[in-house]
Amino acid sequence: MDALPSIAATLAALPQPRTKESQSPPMRIARIFAHRVELPLTEGSYNWSGGKSVSVFDSTVVGVETEDGLVGYGEVCPLGPFYLPAYAQGVRAGLQELAGHVLGYDPRELKKLNIRMDAALKGHPYVKSGIDMACWDLLGKSTGLPVCMLMGGRYGENVRLYRAISQVHPDDMAANVAQYREQGYTRFQLKVGGDPDTDIARIHAVRAILPSSHRLVADANTGWTQHEAMRVARSVHDLDVYIEQPCLTYEECLAVRRQTTHPFVLDENIDGMEMLMRARQDLAMDVVNLKISKFGGLTKAVQARDWCVSMGIAMTLEDSWGGDIVTAAIAHFAHSTPEPFRFTSTDFNSYNSVSNADGAPQRVDGHMQASVAPGLGVTPKFDVLGPKVVDVS
Numbered sequence: 001m002d003a004l005p006s007i008a009a010t011l012a013a014l015p016q017p018r019t020k021e022s023q024s025p026p027m028r029i030a031r032i033f034a035h036r037v038e039l040p041l042t043e044g045s046y047n048w049s050g051g052k053s054v055s056v057f058d059s060t061v062v063g064v065e066t067e068d069g070l071v072g073y074g075e076v077c078p079l080g081p082f083y084l085p086a087y088a089q090g091v092r093a094g095l096q097e098l099a100g101h102v103l104g105y106d107p108r109e110l111k112k113l114n115i116r117m118d119a120a121l122k123g124h125p126y127v128k129s130g131i132d133m134a135c136w137d138l139l140g141k142s143t144g145l146p147v148c149m150l151m152g153g154r155y156g157e158n159v160r161l162y163r164a165i166s167q168v169h170p171d172d173m174a175a176n177v178a179q180y181r182e183q184g185y186t187r188f189q190l191k192v193g194g195d196p197d198t199d200i201a202r203i204h205a206v207r208a209i210l211p212s213s214h215r216l217v218a219d220a221n222t223g224w225t226q227h228e229a230m231r232v233a234r235s236v237h238d239l240d241v242y243i244e245q246p247c248l249t250y251e252e253c254l255a256v257r258r259q260t261t262h263p264f265v266l267d268e269n270i271d272g273m274e275m276l277m278r279a280r281q282d283l284a285m286d287v288v289n290l291k292i293s294k295f296g297g298l299t300k301a302v303q304a305r306d307w308c309v310s311m312g313i314a315m316t317l318e319d320s321w322g323g324d325i326v327t328a329a330i331a332h333f334a335h336s337t338p339e340p341f342r343f344t345s346t347d348f349n350s351y352n353s354v355s356n357a358d359g360a361p362q363r364v365d366g367h368m369q370a371s372v373a374p375g376l377g378v379t380p381k382f383d384v385l386g387p388k389v390v391d392v393s
Contacts, residue, residue: 027106027142031065031393032099032131034092035385039077039323039352046351047167049193049223054080057321058088060389061356061380062095062130064107070141072107073357073380074133075325076126076293077348083221084268084294084320086126092389094127099392107135108142110299117296125271125296126320132297133329133376140375147329147377148370151302151336158367159334162187162217162316162344164351167194170201177206184366186214187344189244192232193223200235207239215344219244222268226252233260242287245269254284265289265316265343276304280311287343289316292329305337314343324349324360327368328376331361335370356384 039057047053059077081087101120105113113135117128140147148154163180165173165188177188190206192199203218210216218241224232229246233256244265247253257264267289270276279285288308295301308315317334319326327349334345347363349355357378361368371377 027070027108027138028067029064029103029105029107030067031063032095032102032390033063033065033388033392034095034130034390035061035063035380035382035387036088036092036389037061037323037354037356037385039321039354039356041351042353043166043351045166046164048191048219049167049221050082052080052082052221057352059321059323059326059356060088060091060095060130061325061385062134063380064131064134064138066107066138070138072134072136072138072141072375073325073378074130074135074137074297074329075322075356076130077320077322077326078126078293079320084126086293086320090124091127091130094121094124095130095390096392097121098127098131099390102131103393107138110135110139114297114299125300126293129293129295129297132299133292133325136298136329137375144374146370146372147298147332147375148336151298151332152306154335154370155337155342156335156339158364158369159331159342159345160187161185161347161363161366161368162189162215164189164219164346165191165206167191170198170205173202174205174209178209181210181214183363186366187217188214189217189219191221192218193220193246196224196228196232196235199232203232203236203239203241207236207241212240215242216240217242217244217265219265219267220246222246222248226255229256230259233262237261244289250275250279250284254282257284263287267291267316271295273300273304273307276307280313285313287314287316289318292319292326292333294320298329298333301333305333309338309341312341314341316343317345319348322348323352324355324357325376325378325380328357328360328371328378331368331370332376354384356381
């Protein structure tokens, strides 16, 4: 019988720590810049609760450049200044304030970078989102891997999408849903939160044309008072519909949640881990909407995503709005999420009449796929982007 290998031989065969000489050289942020780009809507306008409407979205494409010339890209596009505490010009002003504080940092050290951004600029998570997203793009490019692989792996062949249905007359909303069903969508988010009687008619009209396998979400975007939300919920009690963010405050939403049997989605109130954990403790939701820029970028959104998976909470994985770069980030975020917890996602680039990057995911039969190229897999169209509005080095 052969002698057993010696302990010294066994240890020698194990992978050895890299020496200082063998470690990859540091990568340093040398420049942060940004372009403004307008994204007109193909449908003309996007209407939701409280008479809010947008026809052209103001988006900011953020570039993070390293000392050796490698560039990663991100994008931030608030849904107008009246949806969340975020607005387009605030992105650019915030970048001008924040950029100088992260120069010299390694963009691959994402947690360290986020700690630095939080120390340099209190709050304003949407400002940080573009830098963080661009650094994930850089991490992927530097390793030769798509971002979804760096986030935990690719689950399934594709990501199922929902279509948001702009707030119009009930019959028109039903007609729009029928049109998008022909494009392969099986998930629909009705923009309600207006007059309760009209909203009740909207929900009934749309549910009536959908098969039972199709999901319908009535998203009030905080537009109902508590009593209005209860009235709508009771008027559609026999319909298969999810109720999303009916009221402005968390407490109002929780009161409605406790009095209805409908599956419940929270969105606007969930702006960080503290609120997410509180809502889980209160059993305030069945599904949560995680928006990348609302959390401050992909790093913190992934942290929230992974916690939700561990807690068994399904998620809508998306952002506030955006073009091709945001859509690519959503695809990687969603595709790296285990399928049982992917409630749905969206492809914002299909809503816009202007494309701001090549290589972004495209909708096929109501689904999209994350790119297999390194990083986010997109290249900005500089002939579409406006001139630089931020340039810090």
